[in-house]
Amino acid sequence: xxxxxxxxxxxxxxxxxxxxxxxxxxxxxxxxxxxxxxxxxxxxxxxxxxxxxxxxxxxxxxxxxxxxxxxxxxxxxxxxxxxxxxxxxxxxxxxxxxxxxxxxxxxxxxxxxxxxxxxxxxxxxxxxxxxxxxxxxxxxxxxxxxxxxxxxxxxxxxxxxxxxxxxxxxxxxxxxxxxxxxxxxxxxxxxxxxxxxxxxxxxxxxxxxxxxxxxxxxxxxxxxxxxxxxxxxxxxxxxxxxxxxxxxxxxxxxxxxxxxxxxxxxxxxxxxxxxxxxxxxxxxxxxxxxxxxxxxxxxxxxxxxxxxxxxxxxxxxxxxxxxxxxxxxxxxxxxxxxxxxxxxxxxxxxxxxxxxxxxxxxxxxxxxxxxxxxxxxxxxxxxxxxxxxxxxxxx
Numbered sequence: 513x514x515x516x517x518x519x520x521x522x523x524x525x526x527x528x529x530x531x532x533x534x535x536x537x538x539x540x541x542x543x544x545x546x547x548x549x550x551x552x553x554x555x556x557x558x559x560x561x562x563x564x565x566x567x568x569x570x571x572x573x574x575x576x577x578x579x580x581x582x583x584x585x586x587x588x589x590x591x592x593x594x595x596x597x598x599x600x601x602x603x604x605x606x607x608x609x610x611x612x613x614x615x616x617x618x619x620x621x622x623x624x625x626x627x628x629x630x631x632x633x634x635x636x637x638x639x640x641x642x643x644x645x646x647x648x649x650x651x652x653x654x655x656x657x658x659x660x661x662x663x664x665x666x667x668x669x670x671x672x673x674x675x676x677x678x679x680x681x682x683x684x685x686x687x688x689x690x691x692x693x694x695x696x697x698x699x700x701x702x703x704x705x706x707x708x709x710x711x712x713x714x715x716x717x718x719x720x721x722x723x724x725x726x727x728x729x730x731x732x733x734x735x736x737x738x739x740x741x742x743x744x745x746x747x748x749x750x751x752x753x754x755x756x757x758x759x760x761x762x763x764x765x766x767x768x769x770x771x772x773x774x775x776x777x778x779x780x781x782x783x784x785x786x787x788x789x790x791x792x793x794x795x796x797x798x799x800x801x802x803x804x805x806x807x808x809x810x811x812x813x814x815x816x817x818x819x820x821x822x823x824x825x826x827x828x829x830x831x832x833x834x835x836x837x838x839x840x841x842x843x844x845x846x847x848x849x850x851x852x853x854x855x856x857x858x859x860x861x862x863x864x865x866x867x868x869x870x871x872x873x874x875x876x877x878x879x880x881x882x883x884x885x886x887x888x889x890x891x892x893x894x895x896x897x898x899x900x901x902x903x904x905x906x907x
Contacts (some may be wrong), residue, residue, distance in 0.1 A: 513577075514561040514570035515544055523547065526565050531562070532709065541566065541712065552578075650720055650768060651778040653729040655736035658766045659743065660758035661724030666701055667753060668692040676852040677804060686830035686850055710750045711743070719743055720768075727768055729739035736762065812837070812844035819885035820846075822877070824869040829853055831865070833873035835880060849876045 518526065526545025533541050534543040542562040552561045563576075598607045636673065650656070661667070670678065670692055678696070692699055700723065707721050718739035720727045728743050729737025747754060760766060765774035772779040796876060814820075815837055823834045835847040851872060853865075860868065874881060 513547075513565055514575055515565055515567045516570055517575050518547070518563075518565050523550070529564065531564060533566075550780065552576075590816045606860055649716060649727060650727055650773045652775060653731065653736075653773075654764060655730055655733055655776045656760075656766050656773065657740045658760045658763070658768075659726040659728070659747075659754045661726075662753040662755040664724030665694055665699055666691040666705060667751075668703060676854075679850050679852045681830075681832050681848070681850045685827065685857075686832065686852065688852055710752065711746060714739075714742060714746070722769065725768075727766070727773075733762070749893075811850040812846060814846050814880060815839070816884070819887060820877075820881060821887045821889065822870075822873050822881075823874045823889045824866070825891060826865040826869040829858065831872050833869065833876060835873070835877045846875060846880070849873065861894065863894050866890060866895055870895070 524547075526547050527834055529543055529546045531543055531546070533543065541609060543566050545565045546562060547565065548562045549560050552559050561578075586881075668691065670690060675688045675690060678693065679686050680688075692702065694769055704721075704723060707724070707726075711721060711726075715721055718728055718730065718735075720729075726743060728736065728739045730739050746752075765772060767773075767781055770781050770784055772781050818837045818839065821836050821838060821843065823836070825832050830850055830852045832850040833848075834845055835849075836843050836845040838844070849872075853860075855870065857865070870890065
């Protein structure tokens with residue numbers, strides 16, 4: 513609900529809220545507040561609804577936006593074949609013509625924001641389009657300041673319950689990250705959302721953000737300096753650390769995503785072009801490409817005609833396993849797996865931990881091992897005795 517509509521209703525004060533909304537342009541806004549149990553009449557139906565109050569310019573014909581939870585309450589059906597919007601409450605139905613144009617009989621507008629496309633084929637195009645638009649917004653300004661985050665990903669803390677998911681194995685021990693590392697599949701998107709949230713009121717107004725690179729600008733020297741001060745203040749408030757060696761303040765041009773940005777507009781970085789144009793003809797590339805397909809990789813694909821070998825081990829804090837096959841006398845690893853022990857598992861005896869490592873490995877590689885011959889390697893001799901013991905307890 514727009515703030516102007518809420519003020520006209522005069523229904524008291526709105527309750528504070530910590531909800532953050534992401535709009536269709538990928539910017540984030542925080543509502544002014546929320547109001548609860550407001551009666552809304554749609555045709556002959558009356559619903560009790562909660563609203564978030566946003567400070568935006570209301571549409572003349574559809575000032576109130578009804579979201580998907582409201583449409584689910586009204587059991588709204590969209591019949592594109594008959595161009596109808598149907599409200600259903602109990603056994604009563606109320607159709608509405610989607611093409612009604614008479615303002616006096618204008619049908620209710622849902623204005624629900626369309627969910628973002630998640631198809632992989634469109635994701636890359638969307639990122640490239642947003643990047644190009646950011647460069648275009650920067651171009652043509654007289655003054656800029658370019659800021660660079662210091663080890664940006666590592667400034668994002670990982671929740672304690674999720675730290676075990678980042679466990680990796682070293683020769684003598686396993687480790688887990690407490691800060692978000694490079695290489696996680698969702699790390700770039702998570703970091704970009706954090707930065708966009710921190711600078712939501714400045715983004716695309718006086719600031720452009722691409723990962724940990726921040727570009728501030730202004731129409732004159734004073735406005736650019738004021739915008740820079742706002743950004744630096746926000747960095748202090750959010751404990752965001754910058755790499756001062758890579759920061760450039762109050763300059764008239766700079767390189768943004770391999771393009772030169774200045775008051776003249778957007779230009780190609782000539783230094784990049786000169787390096788490529790002066791490259792000598794390739795001399796060894798063909799030999800490298802010819803040898804790559806016929807050399808043995810570090811991790812080999814499984815050969816279903818050969819037996820599998822499973823190597824398991826455990827420490828005081830983690831378990832690890834390697835699945836592989838032996839071709840000739842050479843062991844070829846296929847898959848690595850590790851897991852950090854929880855508080856209960858840390859208290860297991862050594863034998864129980866070693867057996868748990870074997871169970872973990874079989875469960876992890878179950879799709880490879882079903883119906884195949886498997887040889888298990890362990891450095892705990894008591895397991896061999898327990899596997900051959902007929903009256904052993906199930907634990």
